[in-house]
Amino acid sequence: MNREENLSQLQNTSKIWDIAVIGGGSSGLGVALDAISRGLSVILFDKSDFAKGTSSRSTKLVHGGVRYLAQGDVGLVFEALKERGKLLQNAPHLAHDQPFIIPIFSWKDRMMYSVGLKMYDWMAGRLSLGKSEFISKKETLKRLPGLKADGLYGGVVYHDGQFDDARLALNLAQSADEAGTCVLNYVSVNSLVKDEAGKISGLNVSDKLSRKRYEVKAKMVVNATGVFADKILKMDNPEATKMIQPSQGIHLVLDIDFLGGKDALMIPKTRDGRVLFAVPWHGRLVVGTTDTLREKPKLEPEALQKEIDFVLETAAGYLARIPTRADVKSVFAGLRPLARPKEGSTKTKEISRSHKVILSESGLVTLTGGKWTTFRKMGEDTVEYFTKVTGEKLKASKSLDMKIHGATSRVPKGHWGIYGFDAKPIQDLVKEKKAWEAQLHPDFPNIAAEVVWAVREEMAVKVEDVLARRIRMLFLDAQAAIDTAPKVAELMAKELGKDEEWIASELAEFNNTASKYLIKK
Secondary structure: OOHHHHHHHHHOOOOEEEEEEEOOOHHHHHHHHHHHHOOOOEEEEOOOOOOOOHHHOOOOEEOOOHHHHHOOOHHHHHHHHHHHHHHHHHOOOOEEEEEEEEEEOOHHHHHHHHHHHHHHHHHHHHHOOOOOEEEEHHHHHHHOOOEOOOOOOEEEEEEEEEEOHHHHHHHHHHHHHHOOOEEEOOEEEEEEEEOOOOOEEEEEEEEOOOOOEEEEEEEEEEEOOHHHHHHHHHHHOOOOOOOEEEEEEEEEEEEHHHOOOOOEEEEOOOOOOOOEEEEEEOOEEEEEOOOEEOOOOOOOOOOOHHHHHHHHHHHHOOEOOOOOHHHOOEEEEEEEEEEOOOOOOOOHHHOOOOEEEEEOOOOOEEEEEOOHHHHHHHHHHHHOOHHHHHOOOOOOOOHHHOOOOOOOOOOOOHHHHHHHHHHHHHHHHHHOOHHHHOEEEOOEEEEHHHHHHHHHHOOOOOHHHHHHHHOOHHHHOHHHHHHHHHHHHHHHHHHHOOOHHHHHHHHHHHHHHHHHHOOOO
8 A cells, every 4th residue: 555646546537436535444444345346446535543542452352242142142253253254255364263262150150151152153153263062170271261160160162253453454455455445544535525405526636745635525424433433423413312332441461370271261250241351462361351431532532440450350250360560571452332322221242233324414324332243244234335425336346255364274473474465575575675684672572574574564654553453462452562662763763854853743643642651650
């Protein structure tokens, strides 16, 4: 992807795009993927970087949703299990099978979870990742050596998917770009353009880096901005009622030794009625999540102290080695774009995670709700509105079987796996400059060539783009990311032709953001 080349496409003011998408997270990218599978022309804008918001802050699971099954949302589980299976086929470098173990403390629990998970297996059908089974206490502790042994009866193993959320978003953007979509980060939407009949005909946008303004024409505009959807709805109609209730979920990142092994832990019922996961990810352990109502959406939400305490206390009830605040490598928060509940209701865990597509009188199409696992189906359902808005015929969707950028049958080993078929050209960059072979940080395998690649091929323009969403260091160890930032800034400045003033500004901005990922002891 080349940002300057894509920006140059905005100079053609006579071009009318089939679909203009506002939002470069899972929802917007799902729309773009499905639209290009039908041969439509697409332009996509994100006011920040791809997946800067909620889409880089998930529990890193591609799952049907065991708890949704318990809540009776069978339709959502069927849909999600199908999408889970196809994603593992279409992006094998980013999504893979992850065994989970539910600790069992009674015969009654054994029967309940064994039966429920057998149904989960059956619902996955031919796309199942593996059969669930009961294992003994001895086997449970062998596979999860960090688990408390007191009162343990055994464990139930089941299978779900695990992935790298921000990398998937990036690869979706690359897939769209390669198919002719104009994808742009750091371009904000200032206003909606309407014709004399009050129907939307395009957008006024600004490049946040150059401050240049552009008008873009489109047959259909999609509002896929997640927790910020109300802002676009208000832009369309100042009298529009609020539709989104932000719900915050946080995750703590610990050393993998707190759990041990390659299996993930699923605690099926916490004191707030949710589930808690402890999932191995990039050599660390991601523990979460919470469900806390927040009134106003933020691009960089912060974990509340009570949320941090809740996760630590809940984990302490199951782990032999009790985690403390000093053990937390990074803490990150994300906001779920839930449908605003009825007056007086505060139980967000009971709000369906199913998505909704809404068509406004002006022709604005808004996609709300949903979850990462079903991003493709969300996109498909949204693009179906193209005929309603334009009156034009629509080709059948082919996105279900589309391979995503990087997909390869021979996934590279180690941390190179997330790059898929891009791993080799990145490694070859060291032939251009031997110094690019140097590790960025002694605790991480990433090398300087990955920064150069991120700038040249992955549209990274800020230090945070690299350390948060290209190599994920900020999410894995905030202090390590802060220590690495000067090296990354220098490498980027040379590639982008920037000066010392730019480096200083970037470091100040990054350190301010990264400080929010450091837990206050």
